[in-house]
Amino acid sequence: xxxxxxxxxxxxxxxxxxxELAEAALARMDALEPxxxxxxxxxxxxxxxxxxxxxxxxAAGEPIGLLAGIPIGxxxxxxxQGIRTTCGSRILETFVPPYESTVTQRLQQAxxxxxxxxxxxxxxxxxxxxxxAYQVTANPWDVERVPGGSSGxxxxxxxxxxxxxxxxxxxxxxxxxxxxxxxxxxMKPTYGLVSRYGLVAFASSLDQIGPFGRSVEDVALVxxxxxxxxPHDATSLDVEIPDYAAALKPDFKPRGKLRIGIIKETFGEGxxxxxxxxxxxxxxxxxxxxxxxxxxxxxxxxxxxxxYYIIAPSEASANLARYDGVKFGYRHDDPxxxxxxxxxxxxxxxxxxVKRRIMIGTxxxxxxxxxxxxxxxxxVRTLIKQDFERAFQQVDVLVSPTSPTTAFRAGEKTDDPxxxxxxxLMTIPVNLAGLPAISLPCGFxxxxxxxxxxxxxxxxxxxxxLSVAHAYEQATEWHKRKPPLAx
Amino acid sequence: MSIDREQVQKVAxxxxxxxxxxxxxxxxxxxxxxxxxxxxxSELDTSQVEPTTRAIDTVNVTRVDQLQSTAVRxxxxxxxxxxxxxxxxxxxxxxx
Numbered sequence: 001x002x003x004x005x006x007x008x009x010x011x012x013x014x015x016x017x018x019x020e021l022a023e024a025a026l027a028r029m030d031a032l033e034p035x036x037x038x039x040x041x042x043x044x045x046x047x048x049x050x051x052x053x054x055x056x057x058x059a060a061g062e063p064i065g066l067l068a069g070i071p072i073g074x075x076x077x078x079x080x081q082g083i084r085t086t087c088g089s090r091i092l093e094t095f096v097p098p099y100e101s102t103v104t105q106r107l108q109q110a111x112x113x114x115x116x117x118x119x120x121x122x123x124x125x126x127x128x129x130x131x132x133a134y135q136v137t138a139n140p141w142d143v144e145r146v147p148g149g150s151s152g153x154x155x156x157x158x159x160x161x162x163x164x165x166x167x168x169x170x171x172x173x174x175x176x177x178x179x180x181x182x183x184x185x186x187m188k189p190t191y192g193l194v195s196r197y198g199l200v201a202f203a204s205s206l207d208q209i210g211p212f213g214r215s216v217e218d219v220a221l222v223x224x225x226x227x228x229x230x231p232h233d234a235t236s237l238d239v240e241i242p243d244y245a246a247a248l249k250p251d252f253k254p255r256g257k258l259r260i261g262i263i264k265e266t267f268g269e270g271x272x273x274x275x276x277x278x279x280x281x282x283x284x285x286x287x288x289x290x291x292x293x294x295x296x297x298x299x300x301x302x303x304x305x306x307x308y309y310i311i312a313p314s315e316a317s318a319n320l321a322r323y324d325g326v327k328f329g330y331r332h333d334d335p336x337x338x339x340x341x342x343x344x345x346x347x348x349x350x351x352x353x354v355k356r357r358i359m360i361g362t363x364x365x366x367x368x369x370x371x372x373x374x375x376x377x378x379x380v381r382t383l384i385k386q387d388f389e390r391a392f393q394q395v396d397v398l399v400s401p402t403s404p405t406t407a408f409r410a411g412e413k414t415d416d417p418x419x420x421x422x423x424x425l426m427t428i429p430v431n432l433a434g435l436p437a438i439s440l441p442c443g444f445x446x447x448x449x450x451x452x453x454x455x456x457x458x459x460x461x462x463x464x465x466l467s468v469a470h471a472y473e474q475a476t477e478w479h480k481r482k483p484p485l486a487x
Numbered sequence: 488m489s490i491d492r493e494q495v496q497k498v499a500x501x502x503x504x505x506x507x508x509x510x511x512x513x514x515x516x517x518x519x520x521x522x523x524x525x526x527x528x529s530e531l532d533t534s535q536v537e538p539t540t541r542a543i544d545t546v547n548v549t550r551v552d553q554l555q556s557t558a559v560r561x562x563x564x565x566x567x568x569x570x571x572x573x574x575x576x577x578x579x580x581x582x583x
Contacts, residue, residue: 380531
């Protein structure tokens with residue numbers, strides 16, 4: 001599929017209609033879904049109705065926005081009024097939200113055409129989309145391999161061309177890691193830039209919604225539509241939103257003005273040699289393009305992972321207490337009493353990874369352990385944040401690999417939770433510090449699997465991040481390669 | 488610190504979860520591995536460090552405490568697994 005701008009041009013030139021774009025996306029989903037399984041719910045009727053509204057606007061000579069008529073996929077943890085929202089969990093199998101999340105409402109108002117709700121790890125807990133209670137999504141580059149996670153459905157759908165762009169959520173890397181494994185662009189904005197109203201809560205101090213696209217510009221255009229203050233989310237930042245697309249420039253001019261820092265601690269043990277070579281080459285290319293490159297040390301970076309796996313499950317164990325079978329979702333049908341109803345509802349409704357994280361969170365928050373785990377983790381979080389603050393006194397943008405490996409085979413890591421957690425090593429510290437970061441393609445390994453480059457920016461510097469990512473992207477051919485699909 | 492099977496059962500009870508014997512065995516091993524992994528945080532001296540509860544500083548947000556009506560009352564009630572008119576039905580919680 002073409003870019004947002006190209007499709008917009010076709011629409012306003014009346015070369016194609018929005019209904020045709022929606023039909024093309026739905027036809028591609030029909031053809032590819034048996035293999036890829038990106039979507040949990042296809043919203044064909046709603047998509048065609050929305051497309052007809054856009055076509056009517058065009059026919060009436062009304063101006064339309066850039067996103068009008070553009071097919072988009074939404075991760076199934078964002079509430080869509082009247083359309084079931086499962087969060088990849090049995091416990092929400094029948095949940096039809098009575099309200100609309102702010103992000104989907106804004107996209108709707110912009111005329112975007114939602115074609116479906118995408119598969120995800122249950123409650124966004126996972127790095128491979130294999131913990132979904134419904135289906136295992138395939139990586140379009142090799143259907144035997146995982147798309148990454150937790151927003152694996154959103155990443156795979158964009159990579160396979162089932163939709164132009166999509167939304168994911170990122171608590172510890174859940175947008176950037178699948179973007180890396182699926183060879184697309186994915187961005188996690190600054191904590192608070194995008195409203196979380198209507199996003200099913202996992203770890204509230206870390207969760208953030210962001211876009212996927214096949215180019216940096218497409219990602220910038222979606223971010224533009226969803227960013228901004230929302231009174232419904234108390235952590236939403238009340239800041240002026242820059243024109244992200246206008247910030248995109250083809251180069252780093254003037255030479256030497258852009259300072260890029262390589263995070264020393266993200267290179268070394270556990271990093272795949274091919275990934276290391278591709279990221280190193282990308283940095284050299286940015287240097288050749290006029291960036292000043294230096295090596296930066298973030299000594300506490302490696303403590304991000306244990307810190308995260310204390311903080312995120314703690315918040316999750318509290319957030320998921322609401323699933324008790326009383327007001328919505330699944331309920332065990334023959335309880336002996338109220339307590340029995342809670343226990344059986346939760347035990348039958350949640351999958352193994354969600355139970356594991358609830359157990360970790362409940363344990364580390366329980367009497368006698370709070371100081372040793374939770375309080376300690378919050379203090380280390382401060383140290384990690386300070387590392388970044390020091391780094392950003394020296395440089396404008398930080399660089400690392402997004403994932404230590406390329407896509408792995410389905411089933412390879414499902415029996416090793418700790419091994420799976422280690423995949424988020426490079427992305428997690430960014431969430432702990434609330435910073436924006438983007439992953440974009442920077443090469444392919446010997447099997448033809450995509451490799452991702454992570455760029456991390458200072459608080460609210462999405463404009464700079466997008467402009468650096470765009471300049472690099474335009475100087476390379478990586479984003480033009482397409483997965484080998486039958487259709 | 489390590490966790491034994493009995494503690495796993497206790498934590499499961501606190502979390503309102505009922506584990507199968509197989510899950511208990513598996514979780515005891517896995518939670519111990521994960522807790523062992525957390526041990527590396529003790530390498531860091533944090534005695535002089537303030538905790539971070541949120542990454543980006545925010546101020547408390549207040550609003551007028553005013554009654555607002557919602558148009559989706561029916562849809563909210565419809566979400567209930569067991570609805571009785573305008574009530575959510577649950578198993579009996581009081582003795583006769």
